[in-house]
Amino acid sequence: MKKLIFFALSGAAALGAFAQAQTPAATPAKVTPKVESAAKVIERAQAAMGSAMVNSLAFSATGTGTTFGQAYLPTSPWPKITYSNFARHYDYANAAMSEEAARVRAEPNGGGAVPLMGTGEQKTSGRLSGDFAWNMTPTPSASPRDVDGRIHDLWTSPHGALRAAANYNAIVKKVTLNKQAMTTLGFTVPGRFAAVVYINARGMVAGVDSVMPSPVLGDMSVTTWYDDYKDFSGVKFPSRIRQEMAGHPTLDVAVSSVQVGTSLDATVPDAVRNFKENVVATSAADGNSLGVWFLAGGSHNSVLIEMADHAVLVETPLYDGRSLAVLAKAKELLPAKPVRYVINSHHHFDHAGGLRTAASAGLTLVTSQAAKPYFERALANPNRLRPDALAASSAKWSVEGVSGKRVMTSGVRTVEIYEIKDSVHAQGFMMVYLPLEKILIEADAYTPGAPNAPTPAKLNDNHLNLAVNIQANSLQVARFLPLHGRMVDAAEFNRAIGQGQ
């Protein structure tokens, strides 16, 4: 486990963004050989930060952030949002955390569950307790793919990082960054993240360079800056927090209040503790000789399409856990017809979180031409922190890019893949149409509302854009298989866009 951190610790080339931002590229950090023990360094920093007795700490802030993993183009920065509230509660004694936020879009393009630009604020509420993560929606809803991020945020927080350094046998180094003497504490929380904590001459945690596993990217770099420390009733806490994930900003907030010593209810709800990925298959093309199954049962759906001698899967979402369950269901439904292709609706991380899983099974991934080079790089990146299905596989995978339209045919079945053009949600946004069955499969362009909901007063721009694309390609859609929510007939979509009764 100690080996892992060395790729972040040793040599200037391996320095993370924190070190790079402080050091001109030509002047690598100097490492001096004689250092104090980790215990001494931690003790000194805890005394300076008043944190020896900090078992819990809550702060609230305002500022800006981004929707991580929801870029408009695969390589563009994460879409900007504004936080009217960003509050975290760290409970170190119980290994628990909460995050409450209120946010609006600050730019029209890109994904995420945040309402479209100018259409309102979204409140989010997330929890962590031990190895469980969940979101209040408003009832507790298990979110396994948030576990790593929240464990990372709890134990790379200013006071949490010192505790984690003590618990995980940190290695001390002395470095000079931008003519400033810094002490670093390098450690790995096995299977979760590796971190280098920078402590400045005043004994404050100035920042953290870390690496954590991402379902899409494998090992992913994160940098967190803690600036402008202030005294909050004897405890020092940064008044500005900035963070960058996978090379793009995710957070820049000003802290307005800090409370110490209020513990958090760390009880894990039964629904979260007992959560298991559940894939519910419903036939979507009754009466056909070749089947189509809507695979639901979670926050993200997939669709299995039977061909003459193989199968095509639309979407492997979220993470290995969900996508392995989806692939297992496909095998159960069509034992004699192996899945050969996985069509990815678009590059957003929630929809692409199982592409590494699909690659581990040696499948051909079909995505937009815009996302092809991005995924080829991401799939080649190792996942050393917590080896995933891909890391354990020697299967050969490949990525095919689609621009405009691609048709797959076999026997009596035709599958058409189209690019949804001019969407604010994403570029390289694909939909799948089965012309014989008049079925349209799409993600995020249209998620059905409540059954029998009336036409909204303000029509949704994503819905309208989808209607334009359906028309432009002369698709005769009778049924929608959305990758979020329910399977619905065209009449329901028409009602949502103000057409039909």
Ligand SMILES: [Zn+2]
């Ligand atoms: Zn999306």
